Amino acid sequence: MPKLSIVVGTMYGGALDVAEQVKPLFETAGYDVDIFEQPSLEDLQACELALFCISTTGSGDFPGNIVPFVRRLRDESPALSTLRYGVIALGDSSYGDTFCGAGRALDALLEELGAERLGERLEVDAMETFMADDAAVPWVEQWIDEQALTVA
Ligand SMILES: Cc1cc2nc3c(=O)[nH]c(=O)nc-3n(C[C@H](O)[C@H](O)[C@H](O)COP(=O)(O)O)c2cc1C
Known part of the structure; x- marks a missing residue:
C-alpha cells in the first residue's frame, strides 16, 4: 500500500482536527496514512505523497511544533524531487x-526543494469558516478525484 504522510502544524488543534477528518478519505483511496505532528525529514522522504495542514501564528509564523522540521528543510535543503504534495x-x-503566511512559506520552500504541488493550495479563512474541516473535507474529496490519486 502506498504511504501518505499528513504533516500538521498547529497551535490550538484546528489543523490536527483537519488531518484526522481527512485521514479516512485517503485510507478509502488506498493509502497507508500517518499523521505527523513532529515530522522528521526521513518521514517525508519515505513517502511519495504528502498533505500539509498548516496553521499560522504570531505574524505569519510557523506553529512551534513544526519549527524544527522547517528549520531542517531550510538548513539541509534535501532534494524532494520525488515528492508530490498538497x-x-x-x-x-x-x-x-500575513494571512496563511506559514502555509504559503512552506509551500514555497517545498517547491524550491523540487517537490511538486498537485492542484492549488486550499486557504481556510477563520473569518469565513468556523470549522476548518467544513472546507477541508470537500476539498480533499475533490483533490483525490481531480488528481486521480485513488490507487487500486
Ligand atoms: C496569536 C495568534 C496569531 C495569529 N496570527 C495569524 C497570522 O499571522 N496570519 C493568519 O493568517 N492567521 C493567524 N492566526 C489565526 C490562526 O492561524 C487561525 O485561527 C487558525 O485556524 C488556527 O489554527 P490551529 O487551531 O491549528 O492553531 C493567529 C491566531 C492567533 C491566536
Whole structure:
C-alpha cells in the first residue's frame, strides 16, 4: 500500500482536527496514512505523497511544533524531487498581509526543494469558516478525484 504522510502544524488543534477528518478519505483511496505532528525529514522522504495542514501564528509564523522540521528543510535543503504534495493552510484574513503566511512559506520552500504541488493550495479563512474541516473535507474529496490519486 502506498504511504501518505499528513504533516500538521498547529497551535490550538484546528489543523490536527483537519488531518484526522481527512485521514479516512485517503485510507478509502488506498493509502497507508500517518499523521505527523513532529515530522522528521526521513518521514517525508519515505513517502511519495504528502498533505500539509498548516496553521499560522504570531505574524505569519510557523506553529512551534513544526519549527524544527522547517528549520531542517531550510538548513539541509534535501532534494524532494520525488515528492508530490498538497497544502491546506489555516489562517485568518483579519491578520492582513500575513494571512496563511506559514502555509504559503512552506509551500514555497517545498517547491524550491523540487517537490511538486498537485492542484492549488486550499486557504481556510477563520473569518469565513468556523470549522476548518467544513472546507477541508470537500476539498480533499475533490483533490483525490481531480488528481486521480485513488490507487487500486
Ligand atoms: C496569536 C495568534 C496569531 C495569529 N496570527 C495569524 C497570522 O499571522 N496570519 C493568519 O493568517 N492567521 C493567524 N492566526 C489565526 C490562526 O492561524 C487561525 O485561527 C487558525 O485556524 C488556527 O489554527 P490551529 O487551531 O491549528 O492553531 C493567529 C491566531 C492567533 C491566536
